[in-house]
Amino acid sequence: MLSAPSAATVRATLPVVGAAIGQITERFYARLFADRPELLRDLFNRGNQAAGTQKQALAGSVAAFAAHLLDHPDQRPDALLGRVAHKHASLGVAPEQYALVHEHLFAAIAEVLGEAVTPEVAAAWDEVYWLMANALIAVEKRLYQERGGAGTREWRVEERVEETADVATFRLRPVDGGPVAGFRAGQYVSVRVTLPDGARQTRQYSLSGAPDERVRQFSVKRVHGGATPDGEVSNRLHARVRPGDVLELSEPYGDLVLDAGTDTPLLLASAGIGVTPMIAMLADLAAGGHRGPVTVVHGDRSPADHALRADHESYAGKLPDASVHFFYERDAGPGHRTGLVDLDGVGVRPGTRAYLCGPLPFMRAVRTRLIGEGVAPADIHYEVFGPDLWLAQAAPVR
Known part of the structure; x- marks a missing residue:
């Protein structure tokens, strides 16, 4: 729950912060990647960064969370938190990374808004951030526990099927020969690929096989960039990955899952x-x-x-x-x-x-x-x- 003084300050400053949030997130990512360039190389989607879509998504989630705290002070926005937490868990985001984000996000806020960021304003938005961050950390911890920990596992491609001119299906089994946990229909896995420049980029692909199968099956559409660069990972998978090759996969995550009775329309x-x-x-x-x-x-x-x-x-x-x-x-x-x-x-x-x-x-x-x-x-x-x-x-x- 957001404290009463902070709620009043956030309500008064949300229009200003909301109007500038695009500039704030752009400055945030610039600072973050200057400090930790390996995050752009090995964690963040370089295509989304180049297109600006990741900045828009971050801005939207922060603004939506703050607005929810004001409109529903006694409720947690579980749908928003769950969606973000599943994506973070599939990438292996760790609790200590939230402190790093906090450092650069609040420095960016101060740079963009200048003198408007009084100690009271900074304290109020600091409270919003940690309410959101701690809630995500808790959800992600539970997700990791349910799946036996964070990280990836090596899987060997057993079959590749050309579905269409631009879609290929990959079927894989774990290299270690160990058990394969089921998943909920609608979930995805993160797939990590090493690119020619040494970057280890990760993308999420929905599992397109039956949930009880002992193989992991996902289907990849080759992304043609048009006005933007072609998709790095999708084109790499299409051009290079064949049966016998090994990929790193996360455990299944995702909150778009079937949840209905057997008679539900x-x-x-x-x-x-x-x-x-x-x-x-x-x-x-x-x-x-x-x-x-x-x-x-x-x-x-x-x-x-x-x-x-x-x-x-x-x-x-x-x-x-x-x-x-x-x-x-x-x-x-x-x-x-x-x-x-x-x-x-x-x-x-x-x-x-x-x-x-x-x-x-x-x-x-x-x-x-x-x-x-x-x-x-x-x-x-x-x-x-x-x-x-x-x-x-x-x-x-x-």
């Missing part, structure tokens, strides 16, 4: 490579004997671009009450619809719990439509690949 909506967690969810539903209606919606450029399409159809076909709706921008063919995803004619059952994964515009449009159809906002769950810019763009500035 479900809607699984995806677009593009957002299909990957949906495959694991459908596999889990089929194996668990889900009896309720399941509506499967997917949008892609064409059937040829639809990764894991056969699995998508096969797992849905094993459910007793499933409907499948595929939308393609071109070459849709019989039985499918041409154009972007449109829920007209799809039908949304009362009491539906929805899971979304894909580009932000797609998820915003589907979420808006679902709420209009009477689906409770609390029953709409989503996964963002990369920094959570949905949260960043929704963070209030008062």
Whole structure:
């Protein structure tokens, strides 16, 4: 709980801090990487840093946390904390790193806001930071304990499948031959790759196999940069990794997981490579004997671009009450619809719990439509690949 004096100060200064938070986070990262360049080389996503998306996500999470403390002083924003903590745990973030972040973040605040940062203002925002940091440390500690500790494990690629021209699936087993823990459908692993310049970059990929399999399966879309550089890790995996090669993987993490009774109506909506967690969810539903209606919606450029399409159809076909709706921008063919995803004619059952994964515009449009159809906002769950810019763009500035 934020103390009363600090709450008053944060409420009064949130508009100023919120308006400058982009500058603050930019200065923060500049200071942090000047002091600890190995963090950019071996921990932070260099692509997201170059594009500025990580700065936006950090700004959004801090602003959202502060606003929540003011609006709900007796409640912890568990959804926000859980999402961030799972990502941190997959990267192996340690408690002592929060002190390092604090040092450079507050120095950046002082540099950007200057004399506006009085001792009272600094103390109030210091309280906000440590409320958030200590809550994350506690959640991450629990996650590490559940998974037997932080860190990665070596896994050997047993099979590589070319799903489409730009998507490859990798199936791996642990090098040490030890047991493979299950995971919850919808979760991801961090994959660490050594790049030509020696950097050890990490990316998260949703597990696209059945949760009870003894292999880890994830599918990677090759990122073509266009106006920005191509994806470093995705292109490395596509160009270099073959059966017999060894990769470092974290344990599974992620808070977009199936949580519904066997009779609950479900809607699984995806677009593009957002299909990957949906495959694991459908596999889990089929194996668990889900009896309720399941509506499967997917949008892609064409059937040829639809990764894991056969699995998508096969797992849905094993459910007793499933409907499948595929939308393609071109070459849709019989039985499918041409154009972007449109829920007209799809039908949304009362009491539906929805899971979304894909580009932000797609998820915003589907979420808006679902709420209009009477689906409770609390029953709409989503996964963002990369920094959570949905949260960043929704963070209030008062």
